[in-house]
Amino acid sequence: MTEATPDILTEGARDSLLKRGLKARYAREGRFKLYGLLAIGVAMSFLLLLLGRIIEQGHTAFYANQITVPVYMDPARIDRAYPQGTNFQQMVAQQSLARMGVTDDERGTKTTAYRALLSSELKFRAAAMIRENPALIGQTVTVTAPVSDEADLYYKGEVTRETPADQRKVSDQQMAWLDGLKRDGAVSTTFNTLLFTNGDSTEPELAGVLGAVVGSALMLLVTAALAIPLGVGAAVYLEEFSKKGRITDLIEVNINNLAAVPSIVYGLLGVALFINWAHLPRSSPLVGGLVLALMALPTIIIATRSALKAVPPSIREAALAMGASRTQTVFHHVLPLAMPGVLTGTIISMAHALGETAPLLLIGMVSFVPGIPHSVTAPTGALPSLVYIWENASERAFHERTAAAILVLLAFMIVMNAAAILLRRRFERRW
Incomplete structure (x- = not known):
């Protein structure tokens, strides 16, 4: 039999080898942090460049x-x-x-x-x-x-x-x-002041964004009123009440696929379903809100289901052990704890809907509408379509107003997201 090879490393050699290993590991961690900082720096540079160019052109x-x-x-x-x-x-x-x-x-x-x-x-x-x-x-x-x-x-x-x-x-x-x-x-x-008090106009010096802002606000109200209750309700049923099987799996696959469908397809669906079949008024916030609600539903459902899954099972078990029914457990305990995640999905979907242009062009919001809408059935424009119209106008003065409209759109989105974040923090709970 052969004897085992003795450990020929001295204590000093082992310490030296350990130090070199630690040094290499710390160097890798340092490089990883540096790469992360470089990535953030590059992203911030592009963002500042984009915003700077827009502000330079639109101020x-x-x-x-x-x-x-x-x-x-x-x-x-x-x-x-x-x-x-x-x-x-x-x-x-x-x-x-x-x-x-x-x-x-x-x-x-x-x-x-x-x-x-x-x-x-x-x-x-x-x-x-x-x-x-x-x-x-x-x-x-x-x-x-x-x-x-x-x-x-x-x-x-x-x-x-x-x-x-x-x-x-x-x-x-x-x-x-x-x-x-x-x-x-x-x-x-x-x-x-005319930029904020007037609607669209064929004369650049009189053109304003008020009509588009009101149109976008009405459209988002319709979208939120339809997409949020339906999306949250569907997610709660699929995650908490439905029986797992082929039908449920098929629904989940289709929801995930719908989240990746190009927005212009939803515009075609809106034209065929809401305008040609239901005969709803063209280029109205009602039709725009319905189309954007269809777009927002998959995102809200996926985000809500993820938020429900993140709630610890002990919450459900404790509620059921205290005699609560399945419905009471979900709506009194699980859903309130998942509300921050639900609001996060809502923020993402609403911000996505606010910036969409392609489906709005297909349902007629690219047309010239000079007035201010007073109802969800009145013809109107929206901020994304207004940016598209002004950028394609022949008059040079419309180009600076295009950048100004983009800044107004960004401000609209920041205000909307800030309100949603405040609501999310109000409902947030830690366990």
């Missing part, structure tokens, strides 16, 4: 330039019964050119060019002044209104004299007039 939409001009309310040109039919822009242009001593030609070329610097809002504000006080006819009054979108871009530095003539709509003569108005103090820069 100019939050302030606007407006003009204050004296207007002689010519009795010969103003219809007392219908003042809004008066061409106040033409009147202001002609009077302004006359004060500057500019003579126009027979075709009114210079008058037309000057009119292009004034927003149509001037007409509505001047007409409102006449309706409220007809005695102003025959007097010279001061009217304040936004400048046109191209004039606003010039004052913001987006259009300059160095810009090639084929890439701008403001001529050198119009720029000279704008410089004169600024020099005379007729133009002032103020916070753009």
